[in-house]
Amino acid sequence: MISTGTVFAQESPVSVQTDDNHYDEGDTIVISGKVKTPVDGVNVVLQLFTEGNMVEIAQITVAKDGSYSYTVLAEGPLWKKSGTYLVKASYEVGGGTSVESEFTYSPKSEVITTTTNFEVDAGSHGTFDVEYTIQGGTLKNMVVDTDIFALIAQIDATDEGKITLDLPREFIGAEKQDGKDDTFIILIDGIEVDYEETLNVGADSRIISINFEQGDSDIEIIGTYVIPEFGSIVMVILMIGIMSTILISRNKLGIRI
Numbered sequence: 061m062i063s064t065g066t067v068f069a070q071e072s073p074v075s076v077q078t079d080d081n082h083y084d085e086g087d088t089i090v091i092s093g094k095v096k097t098p099v100d101g102v103n104v105v106l107q108l109f110t111e112g113n114m115v116e117i118a119q120i121t122v123a124k125d126g127s128y129s130y131t132v133l134a135e136g137p138l139w140k141k142s143g144t145y146l147v148k149a150s151y152e153v154g155g156g157t158s159v160e161s162e163f164t165y166s167p168k169s170e171v172i173t174t175t176t177n178f179e180v181d182a183g184s185h186g187t188f189d190v191e192y193t194i195q196g197g198t199l200k201n202m203v204v205d206t207d208i209f210a211l212i213a214q215i216d217a218t219d220e221g222k223i224t225l226d227l228p229r230e231f232i233g234a235e236k237q238d239g240k241d242d243t244f245i246i247l248i249d250g251i252e253v254d255y256e257e258t259l260n261v262g263a264d265s266r267i268i269s270i271n272f273e274q275g276d277s278d279i280e281i282i283g284t285y286v287i288p289e290f291g292s293i294v295m296v297i298l299m300i301g302i303m304s305t306i307l308i309s310r311n312k313l314g315i316r317i
């Protein structure tokens with residue numbers, strides 16, 4: 061007689077993960093996890109390796125709810141090699157248990173940063189240049205959408221990164237009715253995101269920086285005008301419409317003009 065059965069994998073009493081799967085030099089790495097059944101006085105031992113060499117080791121106090129967290133700054137003499145890094149968490153209870161997690165890392169020497177000008181095609185209005193710096197990807201194209209007063213940067217984001225744009229006020233801007241600067245609306249693939257602006261009061265341009273994630277593609281910078289020539293035509297048409305309305309109203313009232 062032969063008996064058969066099913067063997068179920070036992071859930072690990074400790075877990076470990078990082079807050080991202082890739083880091084660049086200077087980034088802060090947050091390592092966290094949870095102990096299923098914490099025991100007072102027993103710490104989680106964290107070890108960080110690359111190519112078999114230990115980069116970091118620490119003992120982490122476990123909270124009453126079993127959670128733990130630890131931060132590592134990715135810089136210094138032990139952070140010179142790019143590649144895959146291994147995080148190992150051990151909890152010495154009931155014979156001891158360890159779990160692992162991985163992430164990739166790139167030092168600054170291998171992070172590609174591009175700074176150059178892009179000539180934007182404004183159709184019948186000619187072209188204008190936008191100086192930009194991008195890290196973590198490449199800029200494929202930059203187009204104008206006059207319908208929504210936007211400049212759209214089309215990128216190939218191979219990693220999380222940042223793009224900085226030097227926007228000439230002559231061609232695109234965001235202004236209040238009194239002429240003072242207003243905030244831009246920034247959309248990445250249709251989702252609104254925050255941006256940073258470098259103080260540049262009185263200058264001929266506004267400098268904004270936008271963070272993006274790996275896989276992002278379209279960044280829309282929406283203002284209150286783009287290509288002023290287009291805006292001027294709209295205002296002329298609007299004024300003609302208003303004057304026509306006034307003339308018609310006066311004629312209906314029998315007022316001589």
